[in-house]
Amino acid sequence: MSNSREESFTKFFERATAGLTPATAGLTPATAGLTPYKWQTLIATEGLPDVLTVHTGLGKTEVVLAWAWRLLVDGQPEPRHLVYCLPMRSLVTQTVKRLKDYFDSLKQACPFFDVKVYQLMGGAIDDEWASQPDKPWVLVGTQDQLLSRALNRGYAMRRFDWPVHFGLLNNDCRWLIDEVQLMGPGLWTTSQLDWMRRKRFPSLKPCLTTWMSATIGTSFLSTTDRVADCLDKPSQEQDAFEKKLKAALDGDPALQWWREAKRPLAWWQPDTAEPKTGKGKKQSPAKSATPATVTPENIATFVMKNHVAGKLTLVICNTVELAQDVFRQLDVKHKVEHKVLLTSRFRGEDRSQHEQRLMEFDAKRKTGNLPPNDPGLICVSTQVIEAGIDISAHRLFTELAPWPSMLQRLGRLNRKGDDQGARGWVWETPEKGGNNERIGPYEAADIELAKMLVDAFAPLSEKAFSKAIEELNKTKKNEVTEALKPKLSPLPRALDVHGLFSTERDVHGGFTDVSAFVRGTDPDLDVMVFWRDWSGEHPPSGDDLDGPLLKPAKEGCPVSFIRVQEFLKTSQGQAWLWNDETGCWEPISPESIRPGMLLMLKRDVGGYDETEGWTGNTSNVLANVPRAGRIATLGDDTRTEAGYWSKLTDHLEDAKREAEELCNAICLQGDLRKAVVEAAALHDLGKAHPQWQNRLPTRAVIPGKLLAKCPRVVAADVAGDASAVRSEFAKLRPEAYALPDEQCRRGREEVLRLRWAIDDKLREDELKSLRSVPGVRWAGHIPFRPGLRHEAASALAMWRKYRNSEPKPYPALAVYLAAAHHGKVRTVMRSTTEEGDDVFGIRSEPGSLVIECEHWLLDFSVTKDGAEGRWEGEEGKEEFVMTGPGWTGLVTDLLGPWRPEEKSDAGAVPQGEPMDLGPFALAYLEALVRIADWRASDPSRATGAVKPSEVRNGC
Numbered sequence: 001m002s003n004s005r006e007e008s009f010t011k012f013f014e015r016a017t018a019g020l021t022p023a024t025a026g027l028t029p030a031t032a033g034l035t036p037y038k039w040q041t042l043i044a045t046e047g048l049p050d051v052l053t054v055h056t057g058l059g060k061t062e063v064v065l066a067w068a069w070r071l072l073v074d075g076q077p078e079p080r081h082l083v084y085c086l087p088m089r090s091l092v093t094q095t096v097k098r099l100k101d102y103f104d105s106l107k108q109a110c111p112f113f114d115v116k117v118y119q120l121m122g123g124a125i126d127d128e129w130a131s132q133p134d135k136p137w138v139l140v141g142t143q144d145q146l147l148s149r150a151l152n153r154g155y156a157m158r159r160f161d162w163p164v165h166f167g168l169l170n171n172d173c174r175w176l177i178d179e180v181q182l183m184g185p186g187l188w189t190t191s192q193l194d195w196m197r198r199k200r201f202p203s204l205k206p207c208l209t210t211w212m213s214a215t216i217g218t219s220f221l222s223t224t225d226r227v228a229d230c231l232d233k234p235s236q237e238q239d240a241f242e243k244k245l246k247a248a249l250d251g252d253p254a255l256q257w258w259r260e261a262k263r264p265l266a267w268w269q270p271d272t273a274e275p276k277t278g279k280g281k282k283q284s285p286a287k288s289a290t291p292a293t294v295t296p297e298n299i300a301t302f303v304m305k306n307h308v309a310g311k312l313t314l315v316i317c318n319t320v321e322l323a324q325d326v327f328r329q330l331d332v333k334h335k336v337e338h339k340v341l342l343t344s345r346f347r348g349e350d351r352s353q354h355e356q357r358l359m360e361f362d363a364k365r366k367t368g369n370l371p372p373n374d375p376g377l378i379c380v381s382t383q384v385i386e387a388g389i390d391i392s393a394h395r396l397f398t399e400l401a402p403w404p405s406m407l408q409r410l411g412r413l414n415r416k417g418d419d420q421g422a423r424g425w426v427w428e429t430p431e432k433g434g435n436n437e438r439i440g441p442y443e444a445a446d447i448e449l450a451k452m453l454v455d456a457f458a459p460l461s462e463k464a465f466s467k468a469i470e471e472l473n474k475t476k477k478n479e480v481t482e483a484l485k486p487k488l489s490p491l492p493r494a495l496d497v498h499g500l501f502s503t504e505r506d507v508h509g510g511f512t513d514v515s516a517f518v519r520g521t522d523p524d525l526d527v528m529v530f531w532r533d534w535s536g537e538h539p540p541s542g543d544d545l546d547g548p549l550l551k552p553a554k555e556g557c558p559v560s561f562i563r564v565q566e567f568l569k570t571s572q573g574q575a576w577l578w579n580d581e582t583g584c585w586e587p588i589s590p591e592s593i594r595p596g597m598l599l600m601l602k603r604d605v606g607g608y609d610e611t612e613g614w615t616g617n618t619s620n621v622l623a624n625v626p627r628a629g630r631i632a633t634l635g636d637d638t639r640t641e642a643g644y645w646s647k648l649t650d651h652l653e654d655a656k657r658e659a660e661e662l663c664n665a666i667c668l669q670g671d672l673r674k675a676v677v678e679a680a681a682l683h684d685l686g687k688a689h690p691q692w693q694n695r696l697p698t699r700a701v702i703p704g705k706l707l708a709k710c711p712r713v714v715a716a717d718v719a720g721d722a723s724a725v726r727s728e729f730a731k732l733r734p735e736a737y738a739l740p741d742e743q744c745r746r747g748r749e750e751v752l753r754l755r756w757a758i759d760d761k762l763r764e765d766e767l768k769s770l771r772s773v774p775g776v777r778w779a780g781h782i783p784f785r786p787g788l789r790h791e792a793a794s795a796l797a798m799w800r801k802y803r804n805s806e807p808k809p810y811p812a813l814a815v816y817l818a819a820a821h822h823g824k825v826r827t828v829m830r831s832t833t834e835e836g837d838d839v840f841g842i843r844s845e846p847g848s849l850v851i852e853c854e855h856w857l858l859d860f861s862v863t864k865d866g867a868e869g870r871w872e873g874e875e876g877k878e879e880f881v882m883t884g885p886g887w888t889g890l891v892t893d894l895l896g897p898w899r900p901e902e903k904s905d906a907g908a909v910p911q912g913e914p915m916d917l918g919p920f921a922l923a924y925l926e927a928l929v930r931i932a933d934w935r936a937s938d939p940s941r942a943t944g945a946v947k948p949s950e951v952r953n954g955c
Helices: 002-016 038-046 060-072 092-109 143-150 159-169 185-200 224-228 236-250 253-260 296-306 320-332 348-367 403-410 444-460 465-475 477-484 494-499 561-571 648-666 670-682 690-694 723-732 764-771 790-803 812-819 886-895 918-937
Strands: 081-086 116-121 137-142 173-178 208-212 265-267 312-316 339-342 377-381 395-399 423-427 526-532 557-560 575-579 584-588 598-602 707-709 712-718 737-746 749-758 776-781 848-851 854-857 868-872 879-884
Touching (some): 002 038, 002 092, 038 060, 038 236, 060 081, 060 208, 081 092, 092 137, 092 348, 143 159, 173 185, 185 208, 185 224, 185 918, 253 465, 265 444, 296 312, 296 395, 296 423, 312 348, 320 339, 320 377, 339 348, 395 403, 403 444, 444 477, 465 477, 526 561, 557 561, 648 670, 648 707, 648 918, 670 790, 670 918, 712 723, 712 737, 723 749, 723 764, 764 776, 790 812, 790 848, 790 854, 812 886, 812 918, 886 918
Parallel strands (some): 081 137, 081 173, 116 137, 173 208, 312 395, 395 423, 526 598
Antiparallel strands (some): 526 557, 575 584, 575 598, 712 749, 737 749, 848 854, 868 879
16 A cells, blocks of 8 residues: 555656656656655655754755645645645745746646645745635745744735635645744744644634754754643654665665755855055064955955856855945956846846846756856855745855854755765855844854854864765754754734734824834845836826826835835935825834835835846936825725626626535634635625715626626816717727716816726826827826725624514624625724724615615614613612614624633624634635635636627617
8 A cells, every 4th residue: 555655746746847857847756747756755755744854955856746646636634725835935936936937747648636836935926826716735934934924913915805815724735834933933933823723712714733854953943832731742653764864865865966065164264464564664474465355356256266167156255235245246246247136125027037137147057058158157055045935056155154054055066966066165254333132134153153154164164075075963962052053033812813804004103013022023024116207206096097007016115114225314315104094105203114014115215226236326327217105995896896896686696606615625614614605695785875886987888787796997077078988999999988078177177087988907108108199188087985884884784684574584694704805894893984984884774775675773872982781670689671782892702812721702793603703714704705705706717798899879
């Protein structure tokens, strides 16, 4: 049986890597279309352990194939999704590409093997995975993006979507944590989240974690919470697996290359400076020469002296600033063209070009396709090169860094064991200033310990790397243990995660900062900045804010929030933060900037160079950037603008059907299933509100019916004769549906607003063409803003029916899930107008909704702060009789308390119904209802959808 399973996995592995060779794939021989290593087969047949102790370069990425085989072929109870977490922006795209190639090959061999691969890192965010909870997928990302989402505070995304990612990433996932020794505080956070999913706030679908590292040990599992629940020690199964793993690694002939690979390392310091003289007198011989200071200039000179044509040279600096300076010296002093700069401080479009150049060179080198006189390539980089990138350098020059980082950097030298002439050098940058705690981005104590270990390792490094490390670990056991031990840092407790369930602003107008749990107090924590242009000092507002939507993967540049603060203070520049309540860009002071923020800078503020990335230099100004545009707001109803008209009753039936199919696929049963299905079936009841219907651009296409969806609307404000504008638009969209014209003012000028309903939004070049027509004062898309949150009206109607019905038509949970289906009405019911007499724009009149002759009364009692009721009984013996628990009570009962010994007793949810679900499970159920709505809104799946292009001139 065991042999047949091993053979099955081997065949699966061969299919995944079919057509690849060690040279073309950049893989070790045993990984390229041949057979897996013994340890990889062991993972597949025995299962993924809690901790996987395998050295870098031995094919840890292919553990994903072991998970996929267990899920798709062997029928093991693996989570449906795999989350691959890397500690930094270490070319996530390369890992994504490799895995996509694997799964594309598998799908070609067998269509059943359909696993999508997505990426999630600063500047490159793919969210399609969030709509596929019933399909297997792999999500590869950085700890910043993944952990912030797992804590319900997703970086570089709108807060209304936080709960979807929060729920999905904490349910039905296998987290694969790679290079844990580089994670810092994020490592402790992964440990705590694993404990909460398993014990304190159990996931609805198992969510497991595997940490991968050969050096870090298991001390990070010994948090107070894990100790209390006996999750701090390796299990007996883990101990047994470790013995089998060691035997597989030691006894595999295919790993002989790794056991013999050499990575010699030596110290380097600049040539000694010339003797100094003073007043014509020679210095004594003892003082005749002093070590020269390490500078970007002499680093570049030494690199050029040792670089070999046709080979790859890596120069790894600890800071972006030093990397940029060395890169400039290669250009200015040595006129080097065969170079590339790779740091984390690039816009996505620029970084991808640099990455592509590096990967293309390395691929040609491996396959022997370089021209005869190729000069090679010098890659100047920072920590981004340390993990997750599969390149092999002939020369390595690295600044002294903490020992875990030094091991990672050495892993890029002679990575495949086929370049025994490779060599590395390390230099120490003198400490600047009087800070005794930090040297560059690292703590001084870590640098000193690394220096001691490099001193001990260098004489051993002429041996095979594996033997040298083994000897070092024996002779410097205590020092190595100390260097690799994860540092204690703040970690999330149950109270923290419970509180993070709410996505409402705090009393200061901001949100809980989770950066301490993601990367700690590291000054290199990032914000995402992008550049736009506009006239005047302040960004435009209203209809004038008509620039294209932000594309983070293309425009976004991750920058240390400290650097941005310093830049704005010294340049007197201004950063702008989007307010999703008011729908405008607001100035933010440098002191108020926090990690994870998305900030807009005006183009002429500068600070960025396409070749060097973020420079903080005001003279570096981008030549062309788009106009300022808007981002989502609380008042938007963008999912209504689906590109077609459809009846409300049809959409509700579609959503119910999609929810049922989704629940079937993930095997959700009982009251939880009923709550999800009924919430989907009633989620858009509030769209029957007269105010909502009356704000639609037109209802004439499906007369006499309540609508749930409408097309997009584009408009042009014209002064004078509008015939040329109509003619130009007819060329752009000949099948558009003309809407009635409107008279309006633009500034002090009376204009005619022409409007059209269209299937899809106009492209930016089409809008530019329309704006160029004489007489056009403005042209752009008109967002649908009904002035109320329809999902709040749905909840008020559902709550009234729930309270007044016996038996209950659906669990109370369904009311909450319907309210939360856009992520805007969740833990509070509040006013959104200046008058304060509304609930998310809904006023007491009209007091009911009418759908197909059925009246749904709105119950505003649940919106009151606290419980509603009355005092009854004799004087002095009165008792409070609760007649309404309030929305807070409903949420409290559904969420449950954070303490394990407590139970919720707000009285909103009766015994026997779902309650005390915990944050992970409740957010997961929210996500299911939202996804059912998304699928039902897909034009290809929507019943009775009528597109503007299908209607001729309004007939």
